[in-house]
Amino acid sequence: MTMTPEQTSWFAETFEVLVRNVGQALLGKDHVVRLALTCMLAEGHLLLEDAPGTGKTSLAKAIAATVQGTHSRIQFTPDLLPSDVTGVTIYDQSTGHFQFHPGPVFASVVLADEINRASPKTQSALLEVMEENRVTVDTVSHPVGRPFMVIATQNPIEQAGTYRLPEAQLDRFLMKTSLGYPDRASTVEILSGAADRDRTARLTAKITTHAVAEMSALADAVHTDAAVLDYVAALVEATRTDPRTALGASVRGALALVRCAKVWAASQGRGYVIPDDVKLLADPVLAHRIILETEAEFSGVTPQQVVAGVLEATVPPDARI
Known part of the structure; x- marks a missing residue:
């Protein structure tokens, strides 16, 4: 099944409505909002590594309010x-x-605030639910429903008393990104409305959780040509063979990149994926799955630089297979 022009148009228009609504609570962060919504519609989870006070809680609450869903916050x-x-x-x-x-x-x-402050045993409690959308307690499974999205946060500055997320758990996150501080104009607008303590409180739902499930199903129908799939496979393989990496992106990472690219293509009003979709999403989807060699890490190399190098060295397809 492929998306019809009418479905593609509805998807793109609805996606823009969601972005604008969430953007009312998170000023000046349009791209991050798009990434977060792409993550939700791809039925994945988001890891935010950011300093305190950048709007991580507001993002989670705004998304929940926009899709008429529920929101919870766990302080790890x-x-x-x-x-x-x-x-x-x-x-x-x-x-x-x-x-x-x-x-x-x-x-x-679910906002998992400062997830790396909890013990590995508690962190692992999220593994099953993030992968299978269910919780097993005393041998009985309990589904958490759909949509279900974990937005976990880490503080990159203060590392005392924290537990580094294991590679297996990092791989469960569809994307990793950061909000960062707003620009000057957005900061001024935030300060002018300082009396409004909670911008998310005035948000109204734009779609239902059932409609979110429909959008996710439509995104699955976005066409991905064999040439684009081969491009994704080549990028992932290149992260494994790069001499600076001890561990490259997994097959789960390649699947995540394709899923996100489908949602992104539909949000742009297209029923097919192009290489530029893959390029744009490669960093937030693949970088956190890469483990660097010790020498490369000590010399200041970052996973983002590895992904950038792989993108530059891998020639994108210019024709269909």
């Missing part, structure tokens, strides 16, 4: 337990049965 600390995230089964004396009390992970958009 060293004493946080897995059951504090997933929920717990408690014995009810009045009924004589055990009842499951869901944790904060049961929401449309």
